[in-house]
Amino acid sequence: MGAVIMHNVMSVDGFIADEQDDVGPLHDWYFSGDTPITGGDDPEFDHSGSGSGFRVSKASAAYVRPMWDSIGVIVMGRRFFDLVNGWEGRPPVGDHVVVVSHRPKPEGWHPEASYHFVDGLSAAVDKAQHLAGDRVVSVAAGEVGGQMLAAGLIDEVAIDVVPVVFGSGKRYFGGIDGQHFLEDPHEVVQGERVLHLRYKVRR
Template sequence: MGTVVMHNVVSVDGFIADEKDDVGPLHEWYFSGDTPVTAADGEGFDHSGAGSGFRVSKASAPYVRSVWDSLGTIVMGRRLFDLVNGWEGDPPAGDHVVVVSHRPKPQGWHPEASYHFVDDVAAAIAKAQELAGERTIAVNAGDVGAQILAAGLVDEVAMDVVPVVFGSGRRFFGSIDRQHLLEDPDVVIQGERVLHLRFKVRR
């Protein structure tokens, strides 16, 4: 089965958006670099649709490429799905999306897209693993990500830390209410206006 990674861009003080779901400058580094995000074989992720226009620094590019190239399935909550309208059925990376929601997929919404709606976090990870095979499952941070971490279903935590302080807003770890130990970071990469960190979850 593929590795389950809880991932998001995050402020220095641990927020993935403000209280109005505005991400502010958190994603600017994705578009301000001089290197397109492309796969190792030359096929670009920089396509029309959700992934359009991604250009990162030379320091960030190899890491972002490897993460995106390994990705099979994204797991997201209904809040994010509604905010971005599911990237119009065209996720920025990966082939499949699993949405944790008590509401079904909107009627008639992009029937061609591999989007699957489930109402339980354990079922969401099981479905994501079925779809991804040996490829990575990326879990968006926030409340749903925190529930998946609390259920013991996250293998690694990946953070793209941006030098901004929000003060309040949507927390990377949601409303998680107990301690979880992580290993020392096995990835530490300084990009331009972003620090990439990755930790294994201690079992």
């Protein structure tokens, strides 16, 4: 089975969004470079309003492309799903999405989309790994990601650190309790206005 990797973009003081769930400048680096992440421009996921799709520095593209290509399934919490309306049934990466939720999929919501609503952390990871096969399961950081790390369900932590201080907001690791140790980073890539880090979880 593929690795289960917790991932998100984070401010230097540990936040993935402000108190209103606004990511602010955290994603600016996705649109400030000259190298497309995907093979061609993809305006479907262009949040900059420029119509140019994802364009990052060459260093970031070399890091992000293989990571995105490796992902088979995204795992997210219900709050995140509701905020983005599940990307209208078209996840930015991977072929499937598993939503950790006590509530079922909204009635009539994109029946063609491979979205699975699962009650429970372990059950969500089991479902995601079954769907992903040998590919990576990407867990969105935040409350659900932090809970999965605390439960021993995460293999790696990937953080794209942006040089901005939020002061308060939604934490990368959510409200996780206790100490949890990571190995030294096995990948460190300096992009433009972003630092890419990957850590294996110490067992």
